[in-house]
């Protein structure tokens with residue numbers, strides 16, 4: 001007898017993790033936009049003292065972290081909902097808003113988890129192509145909204161292209177969004193965003209009753225391995241996020257590390273500034289060498305390699321750069337250590353020269 005199974009899962013791909021180089025090769029893993037810096041000493045010390053409590057469940061309400069976040073962000077504690085990484089909260093947001101068959105609109109290409117999460121929640125993903133510059137086409141996204149739309153993701157900066165949406169463009173978009181639709185501004189990379197005109201999620205959350213913001217401790221705070229992220233959402237939505245969360249998904253260790261990170265934001269800011277400087281210098285080096293590369297406001301860069309993608313990616317791998325390639329579209333490379341960034345520049349320039357379309 002065959003086991004019962006949900007047949008719709010047959011058409012859903014599993015989430016693909018960034019590739020990791022084997023131990024034999026001297027290589028840089030730059031495929032998951034991780035923070036190249038080790039955890040702060042203060043975070044490690046704080047976690048060590050917490051280890052003795054792992055025989056107990058965490059406090060699901062996470063009062064210390066929620067209080068610290070509310071104070072830091074200037075929002076009410078009831079608007080904060082935590083999850084095991086912001087990807088879990090993104091899933092909760094769909095579960096909390098979409099009835100079966102309802103639509104979830106987002107730009108494409110964007111964060112790979114969006115279509116998977118929408119399908120798994122029983123919703124229908126509606127993917128609106130990015131414009132020619134790899135940026136959100138907010139006018140087309142507004143047109144894609146209808147009475148079935150439950151939620152819209154705006155990924156700012158966008159993964160994998162690194163582009164941002166202007167505040168004025170998001171205001172114009174919001175004017176066209178019906179009141180029943182929740183607009184989620186996913187700011188996983190917000191700390192690296194130095195664009196002056198960019199939309200800032202919390203500004204929109206404060207000004208519109210149907211906006212939520214997604215933040216993570218994985219990227220700028222370097223806690224990807226502990227899995228902790230959160231939404232700032234209208235109170236009724238945040239309450240439903242708590243209902244859709246996996247009970248005890250956010251560990252006490254993750255909560256503690258997040259609190260400690262907030263207490264040491266000045267130390268983390270030095271690292272963030274270094275990563276932004278490294279990004280700008282890498283972009284400048286590539287441009288000086290004649291490489292066309294998209295402006296990025298995240299901790300990665302994007303090469304629109306189109307049909308050359310596989311060939312260029314193979315060249316990068318041979319040079320020890322393990323990036324994230326999207327066949328036929330382009331390659332995303334995370335900003336890494338100074339050594340990795342120097343290796344990226346050399347590898348990209350030579351891999352592009354050797355790609356079929358360039359010989």
Ligand SMILES: Cc1ncc(COP(=O)(O)O)c(C=O)c1O
Pocket residue numbers: 032033084085086087088111155158159186188189215216217218224227228229
């Ligand atoms: C745009 C975006 N949102 C959310 C996430 C999820 O991050 P995490 O679950 O580690 O918080 C990622 C991770 O790569 C991302 O790129």
